[in-house]
Amino acid sequence: MGYSSFISVQPKISMSILQKGYDTLSKKAASDLKGDAVSKLLEDLILESLKFLEEKCKRLELTSSVSDKQYCAFQIKGNTSNFSRPVNSGLFDATLTRRLLKRLTNADLRTIDANDRARALYTAAISYPSATDILKKDDRKTPSKFFEDLVGHLVSKALAVNPEKKIKVLAEVAPLIPGQDSPKPEQTLPTDFVFDLGPNKSRIHLPVKMSTRERVIQVWAHQRVLDGVYGINRFKGILVCLTETNMKRKDMSVVEVCLPDQWAIYQMFIAQLFRIYYFDPPVAYAPLANRYPFIQVKHFSSFFDELEKASTGLEG
Amino acid sequence: MGYSSFISVQPKISMSILQKGYDTLSKKAASDLKGDAVSKLLEDLILESLKFLEEKCKRLELTSSVSDKQYCAFQIKGNTSNFSRPVNSGLFDATLTRRLLKRLTNADLRTIDANDRARALYTAAISYPSATDILKKDDRKTPSKFFEDLVGHLVSKALAVNPEKKIKVLAEVAPLIPGQDSPKPEQTLPTDFVFDLGPNKSRIHLPVKMSTRERVIQVWAHQRVLDGVYGINRFKGILVCLTETNMKRKDMSVVEVCLPDQWAIYQMFIAQLFRIYYFDPPVAYAPLANRYPFIQVKHFSSFFDELEKASTGLEG
Numbered sequence: 001m002g003y004s005s006f007i008s009v010q011p012k013i014s015m016s017i018l019q020k021g022y023d024t025l026s027k028k029a030a031s032d033l034k035g036d037a038v039s040k041l042l043e044d045l046i047l048e049s050l051k052f053l054e055e056k057c058k059r060l061e062l063t064s065s066v067s068d069k070q071y072c073a074f075q076i077k078g079n080t081s082n083f084s085r086p087v088n089s090g091l092f093d094a095t096l097t098r099r100l101l102k103r104l105t106n107a108d109l110r111t112i113d114a115n116d117r118a119r120a121l122y123t124a125a126i127s128y129p130s131a132t133d134i135l136k137k138d139d140r141k142t143p144s145k146f147f148e149d150l151v152g153h154l155v156s157k158a159l160a161v162n163p164e165k166k167i168k169v170l171a172e173v174a175p176l177i178p179g180q181d182s183p184k185p186e187q188t189l190p191t192d193f194v195f196d197l198g199p200n201k202s203r204i205h206l207p208v209k210m211s212t213r214e215r216v217i218q219v220w221a222h223q224r225v226l227d228g229v230y231g232i233n234r235f236k237g238i239l240v241c242l243t244e245t246n247m248k249r250k251d252m253s254v255v256e257v258c259l260p261d262q263w264a265i266y267q268m269f270i271a272q273l274f275r276i277y278y279f280d281p282p283v284a285y286a287p288l289a290n291r292y293p294f295i296q297v298k299h300f301s302s303f304f305d306e307l308e309k310a311s312t313g314l315e316g
Numbered sequence: 317m318g319y320s321s322f323i324s325v326q327p328k329i330s331m332s333i334l335q336k337g338y339d340t341l342s343k344k345a346a347s348d349l350k351g352d353a354v355s356k357l358l359e360d361l362i363l364e365s366l367k368f369l370e371e372k373c374k375r376l377e378l379t380s381s382v383s384d385k386q387y388c389a390f391q392i393k394g395n396t397s398n399f400s401r402p403v404n405s406g407l408f409d410a411t412l413t414r415r416l417l418k419r420l421t422n423a424d425l426r427t428i429d430a431n432d433r434a435r436a437l438y439t440a441a442i443s444y445p446s447a448t449d450i451l452k453k454d455d456r457k458t459p460s461k462f463f464e465d466l467v468g469h470l471v472s473k474a475l476a477v478n479p480e481k482k483i484k485v486l487a488e489v490a491p492l493i494p495g496q497d498s499p500k501p502e503q504t505l506p507t508d509f510v511f512d513l514g515p516n517k518s519r520i521h522l523p524v525k526m527s528t529r530e531r532v533i534q535v536w537a538h539q540r541v542l543d544g545v546y547g548i549n550r551f552k553g554i555l556v557c558l559t560e561t562n563m564k565r566k567d568m569s570v571v572e573v574c575l576p577d578q579w580a581i582y583q584m585f586i587a588q589l590f591r592i593y594y595f596d597p598p599v600a601y602a603p604l605a606n607r608y609p610f611i612q613v614k615h616f617s618s619f620f621d622e623l624e625k626a627s628t629g630l631e632g
Contacts (some may be wrong), residue, residue, distance in 0.1 A: 034494035185478055189578060194615055221586055228585030262505060265489055269544030270586075 002184040011076060014052045018128065021045035022142050029149040033163065034156035036047060039105035042150060043098060050129035053084075054094045057134065062086055063253040066283055071245065071254040074130055082137075086245045086254045088280045091122035105153065109304045118301040125242055129210075140210075145263040148208045151222075151240050151300075155206060158304055159311065162192035163206065169229050187281055189239055194235065201311050205235040210242045213257070216266075223271035235274040236310055240300060258284035264295045264311035267293040274310065277303050327392060331451040332604045334444065337361035338458050345465040349479065350472035354504050355421035358440075358466060359414060365443035369400075370410050373450065377514065378402055379569040382599055387561065387570040390446055398453075400446035402561045402570045404596045406437035420471065422624055425620045434617040441466055445526075445572045456526075464524045467556050468509055469614075471522060474620055479509035479522065487546050507538060510551065517627050521551040525578055529573070532582075539587035553589040556616060559596040570618045574600035581607040588624065 003225045015293035025041040032038065055275065057074040064071050067126060071086040101122050103112055118275065129143035136142075156162050169189040192207035204225055207219045216239075223237040263285070272293070276285070277300040303310070337469050341357040348354065373390040376399060380387050387402040416436050419428055428436065447460035452458075485505040508523035521542055523535045532555075539553040560572045579601075583589065588609070592601070593616040601613035619626070 169581060173584070189581065215534070217534055217537045218531070221540075221582075223531045224537075225538070225581055225585045229581070265485060265505065265541055265545070266537075268489070269541045309358070 011135055014048075014056060014131070015312055018045065018052070018131055021048060022128070022146060023246060024148055029153065031221065031315060032165055033149070034160070038149070038153050039102075039157075041132055042105055042153060043101045045146070045180050046096070046101060046124045046127045047098060049131040050094060050123070052125070052131045057084075060252070062247065063251060065230075065253050065255045066245075069280075069283070070252075071247075073247070073252075074134060076134060078194065082134050084133040085126075086247050087126055087217060088122065088243070088245075091280055092118050092126065093119045093123045096123045100186075105157070106199050109154075109301070114301060117304075118299050121154075121299075122279045123303050129242075144210050147210055147242055149298040151206075151208045155193070155240075155303070156195070158307055159195055159204070160197055161197060163195045165193065166190075167194055167226075169225065172229050189225070192219075197311050203230075203235045204310060205237045208240045209239075210238075211244050212241060216263075218298060219225075219272070220270040221271060222275065227271055228289070233272075236275075237271065238303075238310060239273055239276045240303075241276070241278050244279060244282045245280070252267075256282040256284060258282045258283050260288055263288065263295055264293055267295050275303070275306070319518075327372065327451055327457055330364075330372060330447070333364055334361065334451065336516040337364060338444070338462060341465055342461060343470065347471050349465070349468050350476070351522050354502070355473075356467070358421055358469060359417045360444045361462070362412070362440045363414060363620070365447040366410060366412060368447045368451075369443070373400075376422055376568070377489065378563065379567060381569055381571045382561075384595075385570075385599070387563075389563070389568075390450060392450060395446060398450050398601070400449040401442075402443055402563045404438065404561075407435050407596055408442065409435045409439045412436055412439045421473070423466070425470075425474070425617070430617060433620075434615050437470075437615075438595045445558075463467050463526055463558055465598060467522075467524045471509070471556075471619070472511070474623060475511055475513060475520070477513060479511045479513055480507075481505050481509060483510055483542075488545050508535075513627050518549075518600075519546075519551045519555045519587055520626060522556060523553075525554045527560050527573075528555075528557060532579075534584070536586040536589065539589060543587055549588075552591075552621075553587065553588055554626060555592045556619075557592070557594050559594060560598045561596070567577070572598040574598045576600050579604065580609055580612055585609050591619070 010050065019039065019046055025045055027037070028037045053074050056076055058077050059072040062071040062073055068165070070089040072085055072089050074084040076082065100112070102122065103109065103162055104120055104124060109117060115213050124146060128146045130144050132139050152163060167189055191205065192247075195204040195206065197203060205223060207222070209216070219237070219239050226235040227233070232248070233239050244258055246257050247253070273295065276295060278297065281297055281299050281301050286297070288295040288297055288316045321522040337360055341354065341361055344351065344353045344357055346611055367410065371392050372392055374393050375388040376391055378387040378389055388405050388526040389402055390400040392398065416432070417440065419425065420436055420440060427435060435553050441463060442464045448455050448459050468479060473632070483505055507521070511522065513519060521539060524577055525532070525539070535553070535555050542551040543549070561570050562573050580611040589611065592611060592613045592614065595616050597615050601611070604610070604613055
């Protein structure tokens with residue numbers, strides 16, 4: 001059965017609601033990422049997505065190859081041809097209420113019990129991407145942008161400052177290059193989020209990725225450029241990822257794709273990242289914190305407990 | 317008019333011939349990249365592609381926004397809906413004969429006049445990709461693999477050694493990491509081509525890309541890892557690219573997409589690449605050779621004149 005033939009009237013309505021919510025969020029996020037309007041739009045979109053998953057879909061249990069984790073996928077009831085990405089059942093909480101969500105998006109996070117916080121954050125982050133997997137074919141762009149807006153909003157709210165998405169590296173560097181006629185202040189290096197917390201604070205370099213796969217070396221390379229131009233550790237590198245799960249359609253099993261030894265090499269020979277946060281931290285990365293070169297991989301909920309470490313010169 | 321409806325019988329035959337040639341080439345290239353069998357398969361595939369372009373297609377002149385370069389695109393006669401990537405008319409030589417091609421693939425390159433050599437190399441490299449643009453919808457994989465095989469063949473023939481596509485970085489590094497129980501010789505870092513020329517020669521790190529776009533920072537980052545693990549300059553970094561042209565469909569104009577200032581930053585703060593070769597060198601990169609940090613961007617035909625510099629400790 002082809003894709004277009006199974007979309008009945010009800011899912012079309014769901015898709016249109018989510019699409020509209022996503023579009024409005026994208027626009028507002030571009031103008032004031034930490035603003036209350038973005039909080040509200042995120043809440044609405046997350047709750048609509050969860051409502052669709054809970055009311056219109058059923059759960060399909062997946063075979064987990066990851067120790068101590070269970071995964072499911074969502075499918076529209078009565079239809080088996082299209083399903084969501086794997087969802088960690090232990091971290092997913094379909095009953096996430098607007099009340100709890102408000103506490104997330106209002107930077108009230110630290111007062112939420114650590115387990116509840118981790119589950120609420122994961123559920124919020126996986127909601128729209130999972131619904132979109134089912135409702136739109138091969139849409140990788142909007143789940144990724146939604147996730148970037150969610151993380152960017154939570155972090156900028158917590159730091160009380162909006163990020164930049166480009167830095168004037170070239171203006172800083174131009175005077176160092178003989179034969180450059182003049183600095184080129186208009187030219188910038190596109191980056192992920194960078195936060196300037198003020199003169200006596202660290203700055204934060206915050207790449208956001210759905211998963212790392214093979215391209216993560218870029219994150220270390222950008223960190224190296226920042227270290228070179230601005231001085232080592234002037235920017236703290238914090239990578240935020242959703243998950244590293246991969247579903248094998250053949251047998252509907254879930255694995256985590258991890259390259260801990262390659263990461264160790266990047267951390268040894270390219271640059272040092274301060275933290276790597278996941279919404280569903282991969283099992284294979286946990287031991288990296290305990291041996292040289294000490295890559296600290298944690299649940300994203302820990303970010304809010306470590307705000308001071310990230311924003312000051314304190315190591316940790 | 318949809319794509320499938322315009323493919324008449326004749327193009328279908330062309331597509332099937334090219335597809336078969338590509339498949340056989342891919343298989344042989346994997347087992348002995350510098351071998352004579354690969355020379356012959358490359359010659360056949362290039363000549364078949366040129367024959368298709370010349371006999372079944374017509375040229376459409378494009379508007380060039382690049383100074384001193386003219387571009388055309390190929391279209392099947394009588395059909396205007398599908399066309400090739402931009403082809404540099406000054407470098408394209410449709411009359412490329414098997415005799416000249418044999419001299420290319422038999423490492424007899426240095427005896428060919430520099431201009432003829434540059435044109436022959438460009439024509440060979442753009443042939444199959446252009447034909448495929450017309451015959452197959454959205455196929456980015458096979459043109460890219462063809463180009464990698466062509467460059468890999470010419471370089472390995474000239475160096476008289478086949479490359480590796482992964483290196484045992486992890487076995488080298490494992491002893492440096494406390495708590496690693498043992499080296500992991502079975503684990504490797506996937507790379508682009510690396511050539512080991514023997515104990516008293518440089519090694520060569522040779523990434524091959526159709527164009528660089530935003531992901532080129534990876535090349536500098538890999539070079540940095542090699543410098544860190546094996547010592548600076550143990551591997552000479554040589555990036556080989558086809559072109560940086562981009563066609564705007566709106567007005568059928570061609571631009572070169574270049575980021576010379578970003579490249580300078582990578583060369584200053586990540587690692588030093590020895591050479592960057594293009595089959596159609598972008599105008600904006602030529603001046604980089606004359607100012608710090610001295611990135612030497614040249615036509616790929618120069619590689620064969622600089623073999624000694626690349627393979628020994630001689631700087632240049």
